[in-house]
Amino acid sequence: MNNPSNLKYAASHEWIKTEADGTVTIGITHHAQELLGDMVFVESPAVGRKLKAGEECAVVESVKAASDVYAPIAGEVVAVNSELDNAPEKINADPYGAWMFRLKPDNAADVNGLLDAAAYQAAVDSEAH
Amino acid sequence: MWRSTKPCCAFFQKATMTLKQTPLNAAHRAMGAKMVDFGGWDMPVNYGSQIDEHHQVRNDCGMFDVSHMRGVDMRGEGVRTFLRTLLANNVDKLALPGKALYSCMLRPNGGVIDDLITYFMDEQWFRIVVNACTADKDIAWMKEQAAQHAPQLTITSRDDLAMVAVQGPNARAKIWQVLPDFKIYTEHLQLFQAAHIGTPTLSVNPSTGKAGANDLVWQLAISGETFIARTGYTGEDGFEIMLPKERAEEFWYALHKTGVPPIGLGARDTLRLEAGMNLYGQDMDESINPLEAGLAWTVDLKSPRDFIGKAALLANPPARKLVGLVLLDRGVLRGHQKVVTAHGEGEITSGTFAPTLEKSIALARVPNGVQTGDTVQVAIRDKMLEAKVVKYPFARNGKSGL
Numbered sequence: 001m002n003n004p005s006n007l008k009y010a011a012s013h014e015w016i017k018t019e020a021d022g023t024v025t026i027g028i029t030h031h032a033q034e035l036l037g038d039m040v041f042v043e044s045p046a047v048g049r050k051l052k053a054g055e056e057c058a059v060v061e062s063v064k065a066a067s068d069v070y071a072p073i074a075g076e077v078v079a080v081n082s083e084l085d086n087a088p089e090k091i092n093a094d095p096y097g098a099w100m101f102r103l104k105p106d107n108a109a110d111v112n113g114l115l116d117a118a119a120y121q122a123a124v125d126s127e128a129h
Numbered sequence: 130m131w132r133s134t135k136p137c138c139a140f141f142q143k144a145t146m147t148l149k150q151t152p153l154n155a156a157h158r159a160m161g162a163k164m165v166d167f168g169g170w171d172m173p174v175n176y177g178s179q180i181d182e183h184h185q186v187r188n189d190c191g192m193f194d195v196s197h198m199r200g201v202d203m204r205g206e207g208v209r210t211f212l213r214t215l216l217a218n219n220v221d222k223l224a225l226p227g228k229a230l231y232s233c234m235l236r237p238n239g240g241v242i243d244d245l246i247t248y249f250m251d252e253q254w255f256r257i258v259v260n261a262c263t264a265d266k267d268i269a270w271m272k273e274q275a276a277q278h279a280p281q282l283t284i285t286s287r288d289d290l291a292m293v294a295v296q297g298p299n300a301r302a303k304i305w306q307v308l309p310d311f312k313i314y315t316e317h318l319q320l321f322q323a324a325h326i327g328t329p330t331l332s333v334n335p336s337t338g339k340a341g342a343n344d345l346v347w348q349l350a351i352s353g354e355t356f357i358a359r360t361g362y363t364g365e366d367g368f369e370i371m372l373p374k375e376r377a378e379e380f381w382y383a384l385h386k387t388g389v390p391p392i393g394l395g396a397r398d399t400l401r402l403e404a405g406m407n408l409y410g411q412d413m414d415e416s417i418n419p420l421e422a423g424l425a426w427t428v429d430l431k432s433p434r435d436f437i438g439k440a441a442l443l444a445n446p447p448a449r450k451l452v453g454l455v456l457l458d459r460g461v462l463r464g465h466q467k468v469v470t471a472h473g474e475g476e477i478t479s480g481t482f483a484p485t486l487e488k489s490i491a492l493a494r495v496p497n498g499v500q501t502g503d504t505v506q507v508a509i510r511d512k513m514l515e516a517k518v519v520k521y522p523f524a525r526n527g528k529s530g531l
Contacts, residue, residue: 037174037175037180039180040461040482040489041459041461043460061398061460061482063180063395063481063482063484064179066461085459
């Protein structure tokens with residue numbers, strides 16, 4: 001699957017979408033969900049929590065493993081996708097639709113420092129070797 | 130690489146060229162398997178959804194490549210006498226030819242070298258099936274002990290055999306579709322009983338190649354060595370079949386054509402845990418004696434027979450026991466998580482999300498005072514979550530036991 005070109009990415013396998021209101025929406029990539037397999041549990045960060053870039057802030061668990069999700073940039077959590085509480089498998093079915101949380105960035109320009117789709121794919125490919 | 134927060138996953142190790150391969154390696158790749166390093170073997174963890182594979186086995190049937198496991202033949206005069214000494218369970222329970230016995234093989238200090246299945250073929254021949262990662266040390270130990278107690282025995286590692294497990298309520302019927310000539314030899318088999326039959330040779334269309342080549346069900350005729358046991362590691366009915374390596378791929382594709390899908394090691398683990406079956410290396414190893422691993426039922430301390438490890442077990446009454454846990458809060462129980470009880474701390478040995486139960490379950494080693502029905506706390510990351518102590522198996526024969 002191609003990584004959507006309108007998104008930014010972190011090497012730790014999160015995707016980041018900048019919304020019209022300046023907030024950013026975060027989820028995990030197709031590659032990440034494929035690696036983990038069937039999702040069975042999602043732990044979201046608390047709304048209002050202030051995150052540093054790279055901070056562990058959420059957990060996704062598949063049948064076979066638990067993995068951290070990191071804040072790709074610094075900001076405050078303004079929303080979480082509570083739909084995933086009862087339907088974590090949506091991450092497998094639609095990784096770029098099943099968002100996990102939304103941040104109000106401390107600095108909107110931080111998004112520019114993230115990977116574009118091609119750079120993320122290159123990072124994924126290099127992991128495979 | 131994506132960091133796993135908890136030490137739950139050997140499955141994440143990437144496959145490399147140095148890994149050992151079973152005769153079905155190419156078939157797994159052709160069927161779209163995700164391959165992982167499983168104890169030094171390049172094995173399929175899943176072919177698609179691991180949860181779907183789990184349900185497939187509980188509700189219908191599926192096939193597993195378990196060729197990484199090893200068959201060991203022990204032949205000669207007095208093999209039963211030797212096994213009375215070697216194994217913690219009592220082979221004298223094996224009276225009917227083909228009958229199987231689950232047992233631990235212990236160090237003199239009571240630590241578990243391996244858990245294994247021993248089949249009584251005749252008084253000159255017992256076949257033992259051992260775990261993949263322990264096979265070499267098992268055979269070395271068997272030979273060392275035989276040199277001392279029964280030097281007349283021949284111990285042969287059957288590296289020439291592949292092993293396929295077909296499990297699920299419809300498993301036997303599917304096997305008989307593929308191996309119609311084998312039905313009369315296997316339909317009478319009790320649970321935990323095996324039949325040793327001839328070598329299968331293709332009797333229909335051997336030249337048509339692999340799966341999808343034609344619509345014929347491949348029929349295999351008898352003329353040599355095949356071993357079919359009504360055993361498994363899923364809590365469902367079914368057969369485990371040992372056959373010559375060079376026949377494994379044909380057999381695998383024949384089953385596939387008959388509508389038996391392949392199942393990876395991921396679902397194998399959730400199936401065995403729901404069925405309350407121990408996994409060597411997680412629930413017990415050489416540092417644990419079987420009485421603290423939920424395996425007292427497999428240790429014969431009643432008969433006057435002596436066996437390796439018996440004195441140590443009698444001298445050290447167990448202080449801990451293995452119990453089942455069901456998580457009451459949201460989350461997933463995993464191996465090595467700390468369990469806090471009113472009687473002291475314990476640890477989860479195996480934990481997972483259980484697809485049949487749609488809950489998280491675990492086996493945990495806890496102080497003896499913990500009782501069924503107790504509520505305990507499990508440390509999951511920065512939280513203490515509630516779990517209930519339950520009797521296991523959690524699920525068998527398609528149904529939840531909770």
